[in-house]
Amino acid sequence: MENKVAIVGVNLDSALDIEKSRERLIFDLVRGLMDDLGIEPTDVDTTIFATNDFLVGRTISNVFEDSPAGVYMRDESKVEMDATNAVMYGTMRILSGNYQTALIVSQGLCGHQVSPYLHISYSLNPIYDRQLGLLNELSAAAFQARDFLTKYGFGDDLMHAIAANSLANAALNPRQARQLPDISPQQVSESPYYYEPLRELHCYPPTDGGCAILLASAERAKELTDKPVWILGLGSSMDTYYIVERDLTVAPSATKAAKRAYEMAGISDPAREICFAEIAALFAHQEPILAEALGLMEASDAAEKYQSGETAIDGKLPINPSGGALGGHPIPATGGFRVAEATLQLRGEAGKNQVKDPKRAVVLGQDGICAQQNSVLVLGI
Amino acid sequence: MEETRTVSAQWELSTYKFRIEGGGLQLMLRGMKEGRFKGVRCHKCGFVYLPAPFYCRKCYIKIHEPVDVDDHGTIMSYTVVMSDIRGNPMEEPQISLMVKLDGCDSWIMGTLKGKDWRDVAIGQRVKIKWAEQRTGTLQDMECFVPAED
Numbered sequence: 001m002e003n004k005v006a007i008v009g010v011n012l013d014s015a016l017d018i019e020k021s022r023e024r025l026i027f028d029l030v031r032g033l034m035d036d037l038g039i040e041p042t043d044v045d046t047t048i049f050a051t052n053d054f055l056v057g058r059t060i061s062n063v064f065e066d067s068p069a070g071v072y073m074r075d076e077s078k079v080e081m082d083a084t085n086a087v088m089y090g091t092m093r094i095l096s097g098n099y100q101t102a103l104i105v106s107q108g109l110c111g112h113q114v115s116p117y118l119h120i121s122y123s124l125n126p127i128y129d130r131q132l133g134l135l136n137e138l139s140a141a142a143f144q145a146r147d148f149l150t151k152y153g154f155g156d157d158l159m160h161a162i163a164a165n166s167l168a169n170a171a172l173n174p175r176q177a178r179q180l181p182d183i184s185p186q187q188v189s190e191s192p193y194y195y196e197p198l199r200e201l202h203c204y205p206p207t208d209g210g211c212a213i214l215l216a217s218a219e220r221a222k223e224l225t226d227k228p229v230w231i232l233g234l235g236s237s238m239d240t241y242y243i244v245e246r247d248l249t250v251a252p253s254a255t256k257a258a259k260r261a262y263e264m265a266g267i268s269d270p271a272r273e274i275c276f277a278e279i280a281a282l283f284a285h286q287e288p289i290l291a292e293a294l295g296l297m298e299a300s301d302a303a304e305k306y307q308s309g310e311t312a313i314d315g316k317l318p319i320n321p322s323g324g325a326l327g328g329h330p331i332p333a334t335g336g337f338r339v340a341e342a343t344l345q346l347r348g349e350a351g352k353n354q355v356k357d358p359k360r361a362v363v364l365g366q367d368g369i370c371a372q373q374n375s376v377l378v379l380g381i
Numbered sequence: 382m383e384e385t386r387t388v389s390a391q392w393e394l395s396t397y398k399f400r401i402e403g404g405g406l407q408l409m410l411r412g413m414k415e416g417r418f419k420g421v422r423c424h425k426c427g428f429v430y431l432p433a434p435f436y437c438r439k440c441y442i443k444i445h446e447p448v449d450v451d452d453h454g455t456i457m458s459y460t461v462v463m464s465d466i467r468g469n470p471m472e473e474p475q476i477s478l479m480v481k482l483d484g485c486d487s488w489i490m491g492t493l494k495g496k497d498w499r500d501v502a503i504g505q506r507v508k509i510k511w512a513e514q515r516t517g518t519l520q521d522m523e524c525f526v527p528a529e530d
């Protein structure tokens with residue numbers, strides 16, 4: 001999919017408590033993006049929201065988000081999923097030829113509103129899993145972590161190293177919510193246990209935040225920016241909800257999503273052709289599982305990769321140079337954050353988190369228990 | 382003019398009525414009342430589900446072949462619950478298991494009693510401890526305990 005749809009602008013903000021209403025957060029993100037690009041609502045052909053009714057506390061939650069996003073009397077739609085899916089939706093609308101620009105808006109105030117891990121509890125099978133009372137987002141992630149560590153004979157120290165890699169990057173990034181300067185694997189290992197082997201700093205933090213992303217056709221992109229970032233490929237896939245029927249140490253739905261995206265982008269050897277990855281790994285151990293699914297590493301090499309610094313910002317294959325979802329997970333905007341951070345990297349605007357001269361990036365967003373649903377985008381300049 | 386505040390408000394939901402496919406669960410619960418497990422096998426791929434859906438999720442065909450599933454099994458994964466879902470520490474750590482029962486392909490979750498959490502490992506054998514008074518509910522599986530076999 002060569003140079004047909006471009007990301008022409010991004011705006012993002014997050015904090016553990018952002019001290020803003022949802023309305024003002026959306027207004028600040030979208031008005032800010034429009035001011036950056038010198039456009040007005042009439043320049044936006046369609047707007048796609050990614051929003052979660054349960055977390056908003058109101059059904060059909062997008063009907064309250066249109067005005068602060070400048071959508072009054074304008075074309076609008078919504079996905080109730082991670083924001084990467086809204087980016088895909090917008091991309092397809094532009095590819096249809098009927099729209100020249102698409103605005104993606106996503107936000108979540110999970111830091112101060114409700115306990116974030118609870119949203120998965122309300123997605124559980126009501127007559128079996130909820131009655132047994134043993135399954136929740138943390139226990140499922142802990143089962144997955146235990147299986148992953150056991151499969152390869154890794155110790156908990158790998159989890160500490162992965163988390164420290166992300167959290168150190170997050171501490172350099174003013175757009176991230178969780179700021180822990182001088183974080184070390186030792187400090188991760190001293191954070192309290194939630195569900196053993198998972199400790200607090202292996203898990204995403206409760207986060208407030210949102211992002212606005214403007215997509216444009218090739219023709220319109222030329223008018224709006226001199227630094228377009230092209231969407232080169234996309235793919236998505238869904239595993240079963242039932243984790244008791246899955247091998248949690250692998251992510252076959254992410255593998256299938258990535259295969260589709262890479263084929264579209266003409267990438268045959270991702271480990272060589274991809275310069276860095278932005279992966280929505282909600283728990284430390286998910287990062288190597290998903291990186292393997294993206295063809296970037298063998299999970300069995302994870303200890304060597306993380307301990308040698310290969311995954312760091314200045315390493316051979318930086319993973320989550322932005323700090324990833326351990327730095328913030330404003331559900332369901334997190335995949336949008338990964339897209340926006342990858343865009344800043346490819347434009348050379350990632351500040352202290354900047355990877356050296358990246359040309360191609362892969363982005364993964366996920367939804368559901370133990371990354372049940374995965375969406376993959378390949379971006380490039 | 383610029384004043385952003387946080388206010389609390391109730392989101393009153395009445396009791397939900399879930400319409401469910403209960404055949405597989407009924408089969409399982411009826412068996413459990415007698416102290417045994419009944420699952421359903423897919424006649425195409427052979428996968429045994431407990432509790433069973435009315436179709437095979439992998440083959441996408443209807444399934445209807447009941448099979449016996451043993452109450453002994455192998456630990457496939459475990460976690461030690463040290464906090465609640467909000468991160469508040471628990472007084473007593475509790476061991477949660479995922480177990481592959483003999484003769485079944487989907488795993489089952491349960492708690493483990495009778496073992497220190499530091500001694501638990503993937504691959505260990507466990508068995509169901511059935512409740513003495515069984516009523517055909519999920520509570521009939523009291524917990525898992527270590528098994529010798």
Ligand SMILES: [Zn+2]
Nearest residue numbers: 423426437440
């Ligand atoms: Zn089958």
